[in-house]
Amino acid sequence: MSAATRDHAGPRRPGRDDACGGALSSDLGWALGVVFRSYAKAANAAFAELPGGPRGYQVLAAAARGAPGSQLEVARHLGIDRTVMTYLLDDLESAGLIERRPDPADRRARRIVATAQGRESLDGLDRRLRDAERHVLNGLGTEADRSAFRDLLRQLATHVSAVDPGSGVCDA
Amino acid sequence: MSAATRDHAGPRRPGRDDACGGALSSDLGWALGVVFRSYAKAANAAFAELPGGPRGYQVLAAAARGAPGSQLEVARHLGIDRTVMTYLLDDLESAGLIERRPDPADRRARRIVATAQGRESLDGLDRRLRDAERHVLNGLGTEADRSAFRDLLRQLATHVSAVDPGSGVCDA
DNA sequence: TATTGTTATACTCTATAACTATA
DNA sequence: TATAGTTATAGAGTATAACAATA
Numbered sequence: 132m133s134a135a136t137r138d139h140a141g142p143r144r145p146g147r148d149d150a151c152g153g154a155l156s157s158d159l160g161w162a163l164g165v166v167f168r169s170y171a172k173a174a175n176a177a178f179a180e181l182p183g184g185p186r187g188y189q190v191l192a193a194a195a196r197g198a199p200g201s202q203l204e205v206a207r208h209l210g211i212d213r214t215v216m217t218y219l220l221d222d223l224e225s226a227g228l229i230e231r232r233p234d235p236a237d238r239r240a241r242r243i244v245a246t247a248q249g250r251e252s253l254d255g256l257d258r259r260l261r262d263a264e265r266h267v268l269n270g271l272g273t274e275a276d277r278s279a280f281r282d283l284l285r286q287l288a289t290h291v292s293a294v295d296p297g298s299g300v301c302d303a
Numbered sequence: 304m305s306a307a308t309r310d311h312a313g314p315r316r317p318g319r320d321d322a323c324g325g326a327l328s329s330d331l332g333w334a335l336g337v338v339f340r341s342y343a344k345a346a347n348a349a350f351a352e353l354p355g356g357p358r359g360y361q362v363l364a365a366a367a368r369g370a371p372g373s374q375l376e377v378a379r380h381l382g383i384d385r386t387v388m389t390y391l392l393d394d395l396e397s398a399g400l401i402e403r404r405p406d407p408a409d410r411r412a413r414r415i416v417a418t419a420q421g422r423e424s425l426d427g428l429d430r431r432l433r434d435a436e437r438h439v440l441n442g443l444g445t446e447a448d449r450s451a452f453r454d455l456l457r458q459l460a461t462h463v464s465a466v467d468p469g470s471g472v473c474d475a
Numbered sequence: 476t477a478t479t480g481t482t483a484t485a486c487t488c489t490a491t492a493a494c495t496a497t498a
Numbered sequence: 499t500a501t502a503g504t505t506a507t508a509g510a511g512t513a514t515a516a517c518a519a520t521a
Contacts, residue, residue, distance in 0.1 A: 159436050159453060160346060160357065161381070162460035167339040168382055169463045174332060185332065203502060209333065210340055212489070217504055239497045239502040264331050270462030271455060280455040281331060283448060288334035290442030291341045375479060384512075389481055411479040411520045 166267070173263035181256065182222035186211060188256055190219060194229050194245040195253050201240035202231070208292070228252060338439070345435035353428065354394035358383060360428055362391060366401050366417040367425050373412035374403070380464070400424060 174185040181187045189209050198205050206216040220243065223229045228249035234240040245253070271277045346357040353359045361381050370377050378388040392415065395401045400421035406412040417425070443449045 158457055158460070159440075160342065160432070161361065162453075162456045163339055163342055164382055165460040165464050166456060167335055169467065170332065170335055189333065201502070210336055213503075214491090214505085215489075234502095237498075237502080241503075260332070267463070268331075268459070270459040270466075276455060276458075279451065280459065281334075283443060283452040283455070284334045284338060285330055286448075287440070287442040287452065288330070288337040291439070292337050294442075295341065373479070385480075386482085386514090387512075409479080409521075413480075 170263075170267050173267055174260070177259040177263045178256065181252075182226050182228075183219045187219060187223055188260070190216075190243065191223060191228055191245060191249055191253060191256070194243040195250050198243065201234060201237075202243055203240070205243060223249075342435075342439050345439055346432070349431040349435045350428065353424075354398050354400075355391045359391060359395055360432070362388075362415065363395060363400055363417060363421055363425060363428070366415040367422050370415065373406060373409070374415055375412070377415060395421075 171185070174188075178184045178188050181191075183190065186209065190205065190211075193205050193209070198208075200208075202216060202220065203213055206213050211219065220229065220231060224231060227246055230244050230246055231241040232244055234242050268277045268280070271280060343357070346360075350356045350360050353363075355362065358381065362377065362383075365377050365381070370380075372380075374388060374392065375385055378385050383391065392401065392403060396403060399418055402416050402418055403413040404416055406414050440449045440452070443452060
């Protein structure tokens with residue numbers, strides 16, 4: 132039986148960590164913050180040498196798998212401001228990892244494509260990311276729980292992203 | 304049957320949102336970012352008039368329920384830098400919501416306590432937070448899924464917080 | 476000497492507003 | 499007129515280092 136089904140049926144056990152989490156309704160904000168920061172720290176370490184860090188990786192990965200849409204659409208999907216996207220692409224391009232190609236259908240827009248070197252670099256970066264993710268998700272004991280968490284989180288993100296595509300404007 | 308148990312057993316369906324998420328292993332980083340930003344946006348709106356915004360609320364809530372430990376320990380638990388904590392407490396104190404009391408056992412340390420006004424304000428703030436959380440978690444269709452997500456996330460955060468209590472240093 | 480809390484400084488991000496070119 | 503992309507500027511947020519008081 133997974134912790135997901137084991138725990139949420141019963142009453143909430145007041146533990147040491149409930150003491151100063153925050154909300155009465157739940158510690159959702161605290162937990163999200165802790166997990167997000169932990170993931171960000173691991174991702175920063177994994178992509179320390181890549182221009183743009185974790186966001187550089189996200190853009191490179193999107194380019195390598197043939198992201199649909201313009202540079203602006205990719206930015207919106209990743210929650211990156213379009214002005215930040217410009218600097219990010221400048222760095223990735225001068226590192227020889229991606230290229231900006233004019234969209235034949237709309238000469239205002241640019242399409243981001245990964246270079247051969249970019250695709251090659253991505254292999255190692257993917258391995259680093261998998262290690263980082265495994266490290267963070269180790270807090271869940273069973274593979275079933277880890278898988279359930281991934282699915283629920285992805286389901287939530289997909290819904291949020293569909294309802295409010297431009298919600299990447301506000302980080303606190 | 305909940306989405307948690309329904310989805311993660313079967314193979315991964317490549318959908319529209321897989322196109323530029325990021326990792327090959329999963330879109331964990333992308334999903335965490337989207338959900339975190341969405342939550343941050345809702346929390347910022349909910350606590351727009353409170354000094355310190357969402358973090359001000361977390362500190363106030365910790366004080367109101369009698370957070371154990373010094374001002375520094377609360378800061379560490381919440382992932383707040385100690386220098387930022389000083390400004391935050393200054394604002395909350397001058398708003399009449401909290402007080403700093405010297406710890407009789409260690410005259411270097413201060414204990415944070417909520418004033419009557421602070422505890423009173425907290426009621427309305429809690430209500431606002433519950434609404435914000437409900438809004439974000441609406442992306443999960445069933446109450447069982449929402450509850451499972453909360454539990455898994457809390458379990459993860461508790462583990463991370465225990466392993467690496469000072470991981471609040473690095474936000475990207 | 477180490478730690479809590481505070482203050483001051485420098486720096487890194489980010490948001491905003493222009494501007495160019497296309498549509 | 500509206501949009502994609504770029505550039506420049508100002509502001510918010512953050513990290514770093516120093517300091518005073520206490521352990």
